Every structure is written in C-alpha cells, then in structure tokens.
Amino acid sequence: MKPLTLVMALLLLCCRLNVCCAQDTPAVPGADKVVDKYLSSVSDKSAGISTDLDKQTEKYLARFRRDEDRAYKKLAKKDSAAAAKGLAASKQRYEALQQKLTTTSQNITSKGKRYIPLLDTVTTSLKFLGRYGDLFKKGIASSQQVGNTLSQVNTMEGKMQEADDVQAFVKERSQQLGDELQQAGMGNALKQFNQDAYYYSAQVSEYRAALNDPDKAEQKAIALLNQLPAFRQFMQQNSLLASLFGAPGSVASNAMAMPGLQTRSAVQQLLQTQLSTSGAGGQAVIQQNIQAAQAQLNALKDKISKLGGGSSSDIMPPPGFKPNGQKTKTFLQRLELGANVQTQKSGAFFPTTTDFGFSVGYKLSGTSTVGIGASYKLGWGTDIQHIALSSQGIGFRSYTDIKIKGSFYASGGFEYNYQQAFASLREIYSINAWSKSGLLGVSKIVSVKSKMFKKTKLQLLWDFLSYSQRPVTQPLKFRVGYNF
Secondary structure (H helix, E strand, O other): OOHHHHHHHHHHHHHHHHHHHHHHOOOOOOHHHHHHHHHHHHHHHHHHHHHHHHHHHHHHHHHHHHHHHHHHHHHHOOOHHHHHHHHHHHHHHHHHHHHHHHHHOOOOOHHHOOOOHHHHHHHHHHHHHHHHHHHOOOOOOOHHHHHHHHHHHHHHHHHHHHHHHHHHHHHHHHHHHHHHHHHOOOHHHHHHHHHHHHHHHHHHHHHHHHHOOOOHHHHHHHHHHOOOHHHHHHHHHHOHHHHHHOOOOOHHHHOOOOOOOOOHHHHHHHHHHHHHHOOOOHHHHHHHHHHHHHHHHHHHHHHHHHOOOOOOOOOOOOOOOOOOOOOOOOOHHHEEEEEEEEEEOOOOOOOEEEEEEEEEEEEOOOOEEEEEEEEEEEEEEEEOOEEEEEEEEEEEEEEEEEEEEOOEEEEEEEEEEEOOOOOOHHHHOOHHHEEEEEEEEEEEEEEOOOOOOOEEEEEEEEEOOHHHOOOOOOOEEEEEEEEO
C-alpha cells in the first residue's frame, strides 16, 4: 500500500471513531455519578435479597423438618414401622437437599434462570459497563467495581435458584407424605406442612417482585444507558431474553435450535404461506385469531396470578386455607403510621380544644390491625374574640381495627388521658389525675390520591367510660385520621 493511501485510510478510521464516540457518549451532566449510584444500589439490593433469602430458606427448612417429624409421630401411633422407615428416608432427603444447595449457586446457567425483565436489563447493563464503561468517563466504571456488582447479582441469582430447588423439593415431599399418611387415614396430619410450604413460596415471590421493581437510581441509570445506540444493540444481542428466543445477532441465534422448538424463520415462512392461501381477507382473519389467542393467554395468566401461581415451582395454597398476606412481609412493612385530629367545643369547664393524635399500627392480617399512640390537647380559648393557646391535656392510646365489610371497620381502644391544663410536664406525674376512656365504634377508610396521605380514616366512637369521669366528658367522639 502506498504511504499516501495508508495515511488517508488512517485519517478516515480516526474520523469514524470520533463520530462513533460522539454519538455513543451521552450528553448528560453528572453521568459518572448516576452510574456510580446505580452500581451501589444494585450491589446493596442484591446483597440484601441474598442475605434475606438465606435466612428465610434456613428458617423454613427447619419448619418443614419439624412439620414432618410431627406428622411421623402421629403416624407412629398407628404404624410404628412405617413411621420409622419414613423418618429415616426423610432425614436422608434433607441431607441430600443441603448438599445440592451448596453447589446450586456455582452451577447456575441461563437455562436455570427464571426470566425477570428488570433483572435481565440490570445484568446485561453491568456486562455493558464492564466492557464500555469508559464511554462515560475514565475510570468511572472500573472493571473491579462492575465485577463486584455483577458478582453480587450472580450470587443473588444463585440464591433464587436455590429457592426454586427448595420449592420443587417441598412439592415432592408434600406428595410423598400425603400418599403415606392418606393410606393410614391421616390426611389432615400434613396441614401445617402445606401451609408453611405456601408461605415460603409466597415469600420467594415477594423477593422476585422486588427484583422487578426499580428504585430511583436504577430508573435514572437505565434511562441514561438507553440513550446509547450501542447499549440498545448490546441488549438485543446479549440479554437473557435474546439467548432464550434467539434474537437476530444473539449467541443463541447462531447456535443449534432447541429440539422441538420452531425457529423464527420457520414461523415466518408458515405465516407467509397461510397469508398467500387465505385470499384477500386472510391477513385480517389471522390478525383476529392472534388477538383472540392473546386475550385467552392474558386471561389464563391473570387467573394463575390470582391463585398465587406463575411458575411450575410456585406452590398453591392448600384447599380450605385462607393465606395471611401480611405474613410474608417484614416487620417494618407491616407497620402503618397514622395521625388524627379531633376538635371539641368549649364548655363550662373547658375551652375549645383540638386533639392531635399520632399512632403506629401493626397489621396482624389484611383485615385486622393493632396499635398504640399518643395525643396532645391544644386549647384555643373560649371564642374567636378570646383566643389563647394553652396545653389542655395529653394522652396515651391503644386501638384495634377489624374489617367488617368493604371499607368499614369495627374499632375499639383504651386510653389514658390527662385532661387538665398544665404548664410543664412535672404537673402530669400524678396518676390520680389521669382518666380512662373505653372506646367502641365504626371507622371508614376513604382512599385519597396523595403521595403523603394514602388513606383518610373517619371514625365515630363512643366512650362508654365517659359517664364515670368528673367532670363528665363528651361521650361521642368524631375523629379524622390519615394513614401514610
């Protein structure tokens, strides 16, 4: 090659590289910080789910073994030999499961992964950042930082696969134990085992849903990456979805098709053949059939979702069992903060007052909540012409809400109230100055479209202990509360 020709070729190559870099580099200020926060968020989220899954799996495996031991103890009263044999076999199976769980996370492949859209995007984006992180800024996505984050994600995926293995094991044990106990006329002896199996499956589904729920850092980073044509092309070629269905340009599209699965080209050829032989209106007819099939698939998907399913490893609730949806949530997730306001007119002994109450409730189930709280009574004066702010009381509360129907709840509670004016906290120490309130009534929840106040709570309560107080306080109380 002539020197002039070589120089021109190098210049053209440099121009093309500069154009590509200009197109691919996002014109977004602070891109390096966005990606740094993204890596930190994904790492923390993956590590947290891995730790929680480990704890939950260990806890429920102990419960399953305890449930089996109880069932075999009941069986021993009728057939001691069968119970001893079954108990020994059970011990061996649990030991084999523990051995399997120690190697699952090391051997996970794309075939063993359950497809979760956001997780697929996150994993593929980490691979992209590991290869092209310098597009944003030198050293922003170092190979070590991205590698550590990707390692956390892979570990978490291994834990999810372990959970699927446990669910499959539990389903198998439920069937085997059910057959053994049914022969002895003890079908109900496995009730607790099946309930625990359902709750474990529901707990795993909660973690899986969390993996498909992006936080702010993930949303911002993925939106930033999607501005890059190179990233979109990388996703099309390297995502889990591409490897499963053989998208054009992906690794799977160049590999041998899976046995028994029609290829994309075969499906396209079949459709073209059907269109050519169906006449002028053939396309419309086929389109209608496709829409009808899609509607049926969506209806079936919704039905499975309502039943708690969604995968072959998921476990359905046993017949006659009504699951407690709160049982799979963490302690903090079951807490409900609230505030309420109650105003009373001035009387012979009291000025106009407003009670400000604050509470923390704990959801026992989807239909019942218990909680505690405190209140402060602020005095406004006797009328608009005589406004005077003062401390007129303080109180401590406990309450219970039980759902009746729809948005109506039966409410009850017990309160201790100091209903005298005070200037300092030293004045309220005397226990004899405190009065008791016993409350019964009805509450209604009104949904409000607000980020801060999710629900408005209207309460009408009867204080059945008010008549024994001196001076007698108002027996009926109307409160407006807010839960958030």
